Amino acid sequence: MHNTKVTVSEIHMKDFCGELLVFYVAQKEDGSIDSDNHTAPLVKVLTQYNDFCAKENDTVVLYPQEFKKLSKIGAKRVLMIGLGKKSSYPDVASKLEMFRSAGGTISKVCAKYKISELVIWNGTALGLKHAEVVQSLTEGIVLGDYQFNKYKAEDKENPAFKGIKKITFSVSENVAAIRKSAKRGSRLALAACAARDMANEPGNYWTAAEFAEYAKKMAETHPVTCSIIDKAQMKKLGMGGLLAVNQGSAAPPKLVVLDYSPEKSNGTILLVGKGLTFDSGGISIKPSAGMQDMKYDMCGGAAVISAMQAIAEDKPDARVVALIPATDNMSGSSALKPGDVIRHFNGVTAEIVNTDAEGRLILADALAYGVKQYKPDCIVDVATLTGAVILGLGHHHSGILSNNDALAKDLIEAGKKCAEPLWRLPLGKEYSKQIESDVADIKNAGGRPAGTITAAAYLEKFIDDVPWAHLDIAGTAWGFTEKTYIPKGPSGIAVRTLVEFVRKRAKITNK
Numbered sequence: 001m002h003n004t005k006v007t008v009s010e011i012h013m014k015d016f017c018g019e020l021l022v023f024y025v026a027q028k029e030d031g032s033i034d035s036d037n038h039t040a041p042l043v044k045v046l047t048q049y050n051d052f053c054a055k056e057n058d059t060v061v062l063y064p065q066e067f068k069k070l071s072k073i074g075a076k077r078v079l080m081i082g083l084g085k086k087s088s089y090p091d092v093a094s095k096l097e098m099f100r101s102a103g104g105t106i107s108k109v110c111a112k113y114k115i116s117e118l119v120i121w122n123g124t125a126l127g128l129k130h131a132e133v134v135q136s137l138t139e140g141i142v143l144g145d146y147q148f149n150k151y152k153a154e155d156k157e158n159p160a161f162k163g164i165k166k167i168t169f170s171v172s173e174n175v176a177a178i179r180k181s182a183k184r185g186s187r188l189a190l191a192a193c194a195a196r197d198m199a200n201e202p203g204n205y206w207t208a209a210e211f212a213e214y215a216k217k218m219a220e221t222h223p224v225t226c227s228i229i230d231k232a233q234m235k236k237l238g239m240g241g242l243l244a245v246n247q248g249s250a251a252p253p254k255l256v257v258l259d260y261s262p263e264k265s266n267g268t269i270l271l272v273g274k275g276l277t278f279d280s281g282g283i284s285i286k287p288s289a290g291m292q293d294m295k296y297d298m299c300g301g302a303a304v305i306s307a308m309q310a311i312a313e314d315k316p317d318a319r320v321v322a323l324i325p326a327t328d329n330m331s332g333s334s335a336l337k338p339g340d341v342i343r344h345f346n347g348v349t350a351e352i353v354n355t356d357a358e359g360r361l362i363l364a365d366a367l368a369y370g371v372k373q374y375k376p377d378c379i380v381d382v383a384t385l386t387g388a389v390i391l392g393l394g395h396h397h398s399g400i401l402s403n404n405d406a407l408a409k410d411l412i413e414a415g416k417k418c419a420e421p422l423w424r425l426p427l428g429k430e431y432s433k434q435i436e437s438d439v440a441d442i443k444n445a446g447g448r449p450a451g452t453i454t455a456a457a458y459l460e461k462f463i464d465d466v467p468w469a470h471l472d473i474a475g476t477a478w479g480f481t482e483k484t485y486i487p488k489g490p491s492g493i494a495v496r497t498l499v500e501f502v503r504k505r506a507k508i509t510n511k
């Protein structure tokens with residue numbers, strides 16, 4: 001699966017005799033189609049029939065061999081896809097998103113006609129650089145081409161579409177730069193697809209051990225080192241949070257460590273992802289309706305591992321260390337109980353008032369360990385941490401909470417560029433007060449008000465004043481805003497944003 005090859009070449013229209021040639025075209029301000037000398041003959045016909053107006057994601061498929069006058073086109077089919085009016089895109093981010101969206105639409109057309117190879121003709125860039133257009137289209141096509149049918153029987157009569165095998169961008173100048181952009185687009189999209197794959201795996205097939213195996217395999221083919229902290233080492237290190245959450249489970253916990261250390265480095269970035277492979281709630285058990293979705297409680301961990309994969313391919317000049325605390329949250333006979341007191345890696349003790357507030361317990365140990373071990377310049381953690389973030393922001397923004405304005409700003413900008421928007425919520429001592437305990441240093445839940453903030457206030461006790469940002473992706477990790485390139489299930493959110501953020505921190509301009 002996910003083996004789409006993306007190439008950039010100077011192929012001419014006439015020489016491509018394959019299944020599909022794609023033209024993307026915008027509308028002029030008066031609503032008419034903005035054609036060039038390649039598309040004009042087609043546009044003339046389409047306007048006569050009123051079949052295509054080039055509005056956003058408007059499509060029409062044509063069969064040029066049937067038109068004598070169109071003999072310049074060798075392909076069996078032509079797909080025209082609309083981009084709407086340039087004036088409706090106020091900024092770079094919205095233009096990039098239009099091309100991603102068009103990419104998603106292209107992938108849907110390919111699935112409908114079972115087209116595995118296509119050429120995309122260079123059209124209007126809506127004011128972007130052509131390289132940016134190619135990156136966004138590639139992201140959209142590869143993300144939109146995603147399928148997960150591993151556990152389904154093959155329908156022999158009507159075999160499923162096996163996905164797009166080859167995308168070629170036909171360009172006549174800047175070939176080298178555009179090739180890099182195409183590579184970046186596919187690298188980002190394939191990493192996000194890898195995160196979706198992990199999330200789609202059911203809880204019985206994706207345990208902490210699978211997280212560890214995946215990371216080890218990835219490290220064999222990428223310039224990163226992988227080590228796994230197992231249960232015995234956790235006991236020695238005093239990782240009381242991760243061990244406590246794991247107490248009710250039959251499957252041992254793992255702390256996955258991935259380290260990308262280039263020779264030239266502009267500082268160390270620590271990424272931490274919640275790898276909770278199934279969240280039953282533990283003794284404070286969740287209601288059964290919808291509980292199956294709690295297999296997705298590992299999406300933060302999946303995003304971080306997948307981002308590391310893309311980062312190792314991107315090779316930025318910054319050390320990036322990723323930690324993924326992984327376990328499920330079950331209610332076996334030795335499970336953690338409300339009222340228990342645990343001790344974290346940094347010595348902070350916590351009273352457990354709700355065993356369903358487990359994400360913060362496993363993240364706390366990873367954060368404190370990462371701070372001590374790697375002395376990072378900044379920390380970003382990603383977690384499906386609270387239902388409360390869904391009440392506040394729905395499925396369209398992830399929450400961001402941070403002790404550092406510059407870091408928050410960089411992440412919000414990266415998120416905007418990738419169309420993975422972040423909305424900042426405050427921190428503060430009033431909220432920290434909600435997690436004060438009578439018996440321990442803190443307690444693990446602060447009541448109903450501001451649930452997303454009190455969860456972050458818990459994490460804040462473990463970062464030692466290092467610039468830190470917490471992304472709460474509970475509302476966006478699956479069921480994210482409907483888009484042509486976002487499927488119904490897991491979205492792969494945060495992968496592209498993290499890679500973009502690291503790139504910026506490492507001051508990469510073009511690679």
Ligand code: BES
Binds near residue numbers: 359384474
């Ligand atoms: N994994 C859940 C958060 C969640 C809920 C993610 C719904 C996605 C969809 C987390 O472990 C949790 O259960 N949080 C509790 C915290 C509460 C007990 C303080 C919550 O949000 O209800």
Ligand code: MN
Binds near residue numbers: 279281356
């Ligand atoms: Mn929970």
Ligand code: ZN
Binds near residue numbers: 297356384385
């Ligand atoms: Zn959880």
